[in-house]
Amino acid sequence: MKANLKYNLAWLALMVAVFVLIDACEFFGIINSFIENMLVTIGINIILATGLNLIIGFSGQFSLGHAGFMAIGAYATGIITQNIATPLGFYLSMVVGIAIAMVAALIVGIPTLRLHGDYLAIATMGAAEIIRILINNFKITNGAAGLFNIPPLVTWATVYVLMCLTTIMTVNFIHSRRGRAVMAVREDEIAAEAMGINTTRWKLVAFVFGAGTAAIGGSLHAAYIQTIAPGDFNIMASIAILIIVVLGGVGSITGTFVAAIVLGALDTILQNFGTLRMIIYSLALILIMIFKPAGLLGNWEFSFKRLSQSRKKATVHD
Amino acid sequence: MTSPLLNAQQLVKNFGGLTAVANVSVHFNQNELVGLIGPNDAGKTTLFNLLTGETPVTSGAITLSTDQGVQSLTGKRPTAIAQAGLSRTFQNIRLFKTLSVLDNVRIAMTNHYHDGFFSSIFRTPKYYQTEAAMTTAAQELLAFFNLTDVANQPAKNLPYGTQRRLEIVRALATKPKILFLDEPAAGMNPEETADLTRLIRQIQHDFHITVVLIEHDMSLVMSVVERLYVLNHGALLAEGTPSEIQQNPAVIKAYLGGEPSC
Ligand SMILES: Nc1ncnc2c1ncn2[C@@H]1O[C@H](COP(=O)(O)OP(=O)(O)O)[C@@H](O)[C@H]1O
Numbered sequence: 001m002k003a004n005l006k007y008n009l010a011w012l013a014l015m016v017a018v019f020v021l022i023d024a025c026e027f028f029g030i031i032n033s034f035i036e037n038m039l040v041t042i043g044i045n046i047i048l049a050t051g052l053n054l055i056i057g058f059s060g061q062f063s064l065g066h067a068g069f070m071a072i073g074a075y076a077t078g079i080i081t082q083n084i085a086t087p088l089g090f091y092l093s094m095v096v097g098i099a100i101a102m103v104a105a106l107i108v109g110i111p112t113l114r115l116h117g118d119y120l121a122i123a124t125m126g127a128a129e130i131i132r133i134l135i136n137n138f139k140i141t142n143g144a145a146g147l148f149n150i151p152p153l154v155t156w157a158t159v160y161v162l163m164c165l166t167t168i169m170t171v172n173f174i175h176s177r178r179g180r181a182v183m184a185v186r187e188d189e190i191a192a193e194a195m196g197i198n199t200t201r202w203k204l205v206a207f208v209f210g211a212g213t214a215a216i217g218g219s220l221h222a223a224y225i226q227t228i229a230p231g232d233f234n235i236m237a238s239i240a241i242l243i244i245v246v247l248g249g250v251g252s253i254t255g256t257f258v259a260a261i262v263l264g265a266l267d268t269i270l271q272n273f274g275t276l277r278m279i280i281y282s283l284a285l286i287l288i289m290i291f292k293p294a295g296l297l298g299n300w301e302f303s304f305k306r307l308s309q310s311r312k313k314a315t316v317h318d
Numbered sequence: 319m320t321s322p323l324l325n326a327q328q329l330v331k332n333f334g335g336l337t338a339v340a341n342v343s344v345h346f347n348q349n350e351l352v353g354l355i356g357p358n359d360a361g362k363t364t365l366f367n368l369l370t371g372e373t374p375v376t377s378g379a380i381t382l383s384t385d386q387g388v389q390s391l392t393g394k395r396p397t398a399i400a401q402a403g404l405s406r407t408f409q410n411i412r413l414f415k416t417l418s419v420l421d422n423v424r425i426a427m428t429n430h431y432h433d434g435f436f437s438s439i440f441r442t443p444k445y446y447q448t449e450a451a452m453t454t455a456a457q458e459l460l461a462f463f464n465l466t467d468v469a470n471q472p473a474k475n476l477p478y479g480t481q482r483r484l485e486i487v488r489a490l491a492t493k494p495k496i497l498f499l500d501e502p503a504a505g506m507n508p509e510e511t512a513d514l515t516r517l518i519r520q521i522q523h524d525f526h527i528t529v530v531l532i533e534h535d536m537s538l539v540m541s542v543v544e545r546l547y548v549l550n551h552g553a554l555l556a557e558g559t560p561s562e563i564q565q566n567p568a569v570i571k572a573y574l575g576g577e578p579s580c
């Protein structure tokens with residue numbers, strides 16, 4: 001118990017330290033609106049990619065429609081906060097977005113996750129497309145023009161805190177009885193079933209959890225950027241999230257963080273290069289995949305616990 | 319006489335034109351150690367797959383005696399059958415390869431522990447209690463099988479014989495009523511096989527469960543089991559005690575005749 005408290009405090013200290021660091025940089029004007037925008041995008045991408053990594057890297061199911069669930073959160077926030085333009089309205093809209101995204105995930109997941117095999121990839125791709133077309137045609141979502149003048153109800157600090165919260169919840173999920181059941185499904189579905197693991201149920205739990213966090217990312221995106229349109233949530237948006245997961249390492253949340261930061265920074269630096277930007281970006285991706293096919297970090301995770309244990313071992317050897 | 323723990327009546331399995339299991343009836347009693355032998359391709363693994371639900375039966379019925387009376391297992395999913403108390407190992411080892419030895423065992427305990435969803439994602443004391451209870455139980459099992467030293471290694475890093483042992487531990491962690499072992503000594507040297515023989519006896523005795531054993535190694539089977547079934551070409555050739563089987567002319571002709579050691 002005491003040791004657990006120590007590691008939890010170490011993580012808390014790290015999160016507070018980064019917050020204070022960003023806050024100080026804002027205060028001294030080191031961070032301009034351009035860089036703040038980059039930081040917020042990185043934060044939202046971490047939320048999105050962590051959820052997708054849970055689905056792909058931990059439950060072993062291939063999902064290609066993450067942007068669809070993000071769209072649900074974004075539009076829930078866009079529509080609700082235009083009517084209730086208060087922080088409470090924002091959190092209400094986020095909860096509504098999460099709930100709808102989870103129901104949508106259940107509808108897509110229940111028929112497809114019963115089957116062994118990669119049926120989820122096709123189903124999610126289709127579902128995301130259906131969500132986008134619905135948004136494109138509904139009156140309440142303002143069709144293809146999208147929503148603008150969404151009240152700016154979130155700051156970089158909101159994004160940061162929610163990023164920390166969703167990451168904590170996801171990592172805690174992975175390191176629990178539930179997370180292990182989910183990983184058993186990834187490792188060997190037949191063996192998992194023979195051990196009494198209800199494989200459909202655990203695949204569904206991971207998928208619905210990931211969809212819920214995607215909605216959080218969407219809500220933050222809508223409230224920070226203040227403008228959304230159906231085209232923001234197409235298949236390319238889903239692939240952009242997938243790239244972060246694959247690049248960081250399928251099955252490594254630490255890798256997702258590193259990849260989201262590296263790609264976010266690269267994207268910002270390359271903005272000055274115009275069309276050349278996409279070429280350099282793609283080239284960088286190809287090079288990383290050639291030299292690091294398992295992603296930047298494979299399935300390695302940073303852990304204060306392991307750090308302190310290896311340090312203890314080292315002192316014993318001395 | 320009380321009814322058998324598991325009773326399978328006239329099981330048939332066809333794979334297209336091939337009849338892998340032909341009208342086989344078997345039963346296993348409480349706390350019994352039973353062997354299942356037969357030449358390659360006799361249908362032994364397929365029979366295990368039918369009993370554990372991995373392969374649906376073409377026809378036949380399987381029932382399990384429980385405290386609530388006799389329950390039908392026919393047509394149930396492997397998950398439900400495992401939860402009813404049938405556990406197994408696989409002829410081609412199926413461990414959760416990249417996960418630690420400890421996690422392999424803890425996964426098999428998933429259904430026996432409960433912490434609420436929110437308690438686990440926000441790590442309330444209940445989460446820590448559940449984790450500690452699961453870990454302690456898993457470590458006790460690992461200690462019993464001399465696997466404590468490798469508890470934190472990924473399962474795939476273990477030597478072959480140890481992987482087989484871990485698969486048995488994992489199956490036991492589900493708290494089964496019946497344990498099916500599919501060629502647990504395959505690929506082991508004589509010394510490891512002797513250890514395994516002792517272990518299987520000890521499991522059946524200490525855990526008070528029924529063990530059903532598929533084995534090629536005749537010395538292993540004959541020395542541990544109380545009763546034997548012999549399969550040949552998908553059909554049941556004989557049933558009896560080891561000495562009865564050793565003297566059965568049909569069995570000698572079909573199977574034992576080829577083994578110089580017997
Ligand atoms: N899934 C399957 N599809 C088709 N044929 C199978 C399948 N599983 C087993 N068989 C066939 O059934 C027969 C019995 O196989 P098996 O049960 O593995 O025998 P044993 O375990 O006694 O060596 C073999 O001829 C095998 O090729």
Ligand SMILES: [Mg+2]
Nearest residue numbers: 362363364409
């Ligand atoms: Mg076999």
